[in-house]
Amino acid sequence: MNSPHLLTIRPEPGEFAWTFGGVPPVARLTPDTALAVYTEDAFAGGVRSVTDRVSRVCTFPLLNPQTGPFYIEGAEPGDTLAVHLVSIEPARDWGVSSTIPLFGALTSSPTTATLQPPLPERTWIWELDRARRTCRFQAQDSDIVVDLPMDPMHGTVGVAPAHGEVRSALVPDAHGGNMDTPEMRAGVTCFLGVNVPGALLSLGDGHARQGEGESCGVAVETAMNTTVLIGLLKGVRTPWPRLESDTHIMTAGSARPLEDAFRIAQLDLVHWLGRDYGLSHMDAYQLITQALESPLANLCDTNYTAVAKMRKAWLPPATPHRGLHEQLRETSRQLL
Template structure:
């Protein structure tokens, strides 16, 4: 492939989407387009120091801004949009994490109400060494510090929901959204079922790293320079978001309670084995039971998200999703350096600030 359609998008502060569905497209693209994007962090760049408490500098529900949506030409209900992550690179030398009152897995919430007082608000600024690929944790209440490896990912990727719904960018569900799975990293292809004409694809919520479960509700949140290739599978349905890496096929499920999210992801994986790998339903159920890895994505959002993944080396030699992941990997490798290297962030509020 010699001709690359590359669209560079650096949104102005008033151009972000805050929902999936209900937002007009930022641009129209054809399948095969390379998107070179800047995404703002979940705080819209407003948490920049330990003094910036979310309750004071952020305005609910305007959290988790998304870059998009993008209308994918030819996408119709019953099709699948494929998003291949070429690169995900922090746009700044710092990231922020917080505790938020009445939010997180280990505190009272609006859904799990109790007489306990909310946890106090606190902010941690993580210093990123982009050359060395490290993120430095500094304890607030002691002198403990440690450098951890960066593992950049996108917490939120999705399309417009079905049935005329509009969903907050904080919500994960069958349309994708705020799934917060660390599996959404460079080199992975995400498959999303199309619910409306054009799909209306958006992404955001970059994390420099995140543990499984996102227990306190907030990862190492940072702005990202991200390059993706967007393609289209006509006539292929994808009921729940799926991912494919070089080593695994990966199903997701989002719901409350947690066991329902688990069941959805496991069922989707079984159905994937039946559709594309030649298993009967019961054989797939038995095989998945003995081979599946089931990491948590998040246990804090409005819906929880679970993941079910199986190693490709243990599967029959069959093609899935028409071999699109392998083809997109080849295109990714052939991209000109200017489309696959980290790019500078736009000069919007807070974009060039460096905490002391």
Template sequence: MSFIPAIDTTIGYTFGGKDPVARILPRRPVRLRTLDCFAGNVRSADDLPSRVCTMPYLNPVTGPLEVVGAQPGDTLAVHVMSLTPVGGVGFSSTFPHFGALTGTHTTAMLHPPLTERVWEYTIDHRRATVRYAARGSSYHVDLPLVPMLGTIGVAPAAGEVRASILPGTHGGNLDSPLIRAGTTVYLPVNVSGALLAVGDGHARQGDGELCGVAVEVPMDVVLIVDVVPGVPSALPRLETDVAVMSVGVARPLEDAYRMAHADLVHHVSALTGLDLLDAYQLISQAGRAHVGNVVDAEYTIVAAVDKRLVRGDPPYRGTHQRLRTIAAAGGNHSSLGAVV
């Protein structure tokens, strides 16, 4: 299994507009190192991002990776085999004009900006915990370590270049805690080779990423990809062993909710043969909604339904189960995942 480290030549801050750093083969695992959203510049609670980071260069992604055989009109399936935070600490922060509970330039308020502050979280890998410690008192509590990828996406269509901090139909900064080990992410292929990039590892994150910053960590990421030829996807979708999901990306939040659920209704209708209103009724009574982020330029909602209720054809021709089987067998590590 190849290892692609996150060094200056392999990270970027956009989807699109960058040449691939490596070529990867379908159904062959590849291991990546991603940086945290601060690009490693925040190293203590005294390192305020406004002082140590170069704005707007936040949220670096490793890649892009050219997927052999991927062509526009296909769907790229990205199965997350494992996520391992690098090191023993993670960092979060508040920003003066960023987050769900402060004024911004588009949500203008008269109150003073929030104070910029950094929290350091100790990660205990053996106990699989992340320690929250208050800055203003001795209060602390251990939270479960739940690694996730905040950002995963491909090059947008029509030559568009999108900042890595933004979500969209190409994926990007979706900030969904559901993108973790065992999840397959389906992304539309817009350009030859797809040009996949990932980053923004979180040791954990609450729904909505309320303050705008999760427990940010560099991450060792093991992925395995496949191409579903001739099957287009309008939006990112997710699949686990127990659920199928659609991701809506929009503002206001209710439009992201509508987008996700409309796509899921169509998806379930196609899989089961139900007419559209029957599928609508099923999702109305059995669907679930998960908030990804409510802080970025676009918000994200993930609409989900249990797979046991979706009796019919397997999504994307059984790609999730096929990649799960390869991953469980050890992923054929004797073969290189990247052709550099």
């Protein structure tokens, strides 16, 4: 197998996108391209110390800067774009997290208004040891220090939305976007339905690690050096983002309230088991009820995101998405 063409993109300040849709492409590439990109953190690098405050250094809605978009030659509405995450590596030896007034799962918000003051705004700087693969938490109100395993991921991977919409990079929906699922890690392929010619792929919002649900609304945010492989499935529709690893297939649903996000993910998995595994809807419904994992991605963004996760070992033999994950996985080994 020939090595894929490698395109390297490192945006300058001012060259990032802040939306999915409505932005001209920064490059055009073919589906067999390997793309090495630099992505900035959610705060565009503006929060760098425990004394910095997001509310002072960032201007809403200029959060979650995206690298891209990239025009994929041959991608048309009704196709499916495959984005295989070859490697995701922190570009800095530190990450940042924060509490933000009226934002997060355990505080009042503009849409869940209560008669109490916002939680205090604080900033934590996490030390990233890239050799030991750890993220160090230093408590601010005690001497407690905890080292957690590094688990790099991308909070945002998406394409231009359907119907000519332009969506903030803070919003997850059917086009992907700010899903904030820890499942979006190296070795995983993300499948996204193409809505416009060229798909217009963007990614960003790197997290050195994040717990499921992203409770305070902010992960361990950091800049990333990421390599992805691009694939294309012609004539295959993917209504909601789907992910495939070596061990699981997954679907992501985004909506409010949370039960609607849960339902979207579960229903899309039922459809996927029907299309690629030959199960009837009722049999798939029964099987996932007894076998499924349902990790939460985020409960803080404009839409919440829920994931439906199924072990391949518990499914009949099949080649989901025409075996494209396995093909991209094999090609990725040439880049590591």
